[in-house]
Amino acid sequence: MPQTPGSPLAGDGPGAATARDGNADLTVELWRPPAGEWILVRAETRVGPAGTGSARGVLSDLSGELGSCAQSLLFERRPG
Numbered sequence: 001m002p003q004t005p006g007s008p009l010a011g012d013g014p015g016a017a018t019a020r021d022g023n024a025d026l027t028v029e030l031w032r033p034p035a036g037e038w039i040l041v042r043a044e045t046r047v048g049p050a051g052t053g054s055a056r057g058v059l060s061d062l063s064g065e066l067g068s069c070a071q072s073l074l075f076e077r078r079p080g
Helices: 006-012
Strands: 023-030 038-046 054-062 062-072
Touching: 038 062
Parallel strands: none
Antiparallel strands: 023 062, 038 054, 054 062
């Protein structure tokens, strides 16, 4: 994806706050250029018992929905 105002979110993705062991992949689709500096990511994360999961999100700005994102997640059990 060429560098656009929406590209900085590609480093985070919808599951970045929950998966600390890296992401297996990330797909970002923009249906139109973002309007303004801020992008809302409305995300949902699902995690299975084997340490894998997925996150999907809808991207919006003040003009409405502008794209989507999807990410595969890998988790590692931590002692505690």
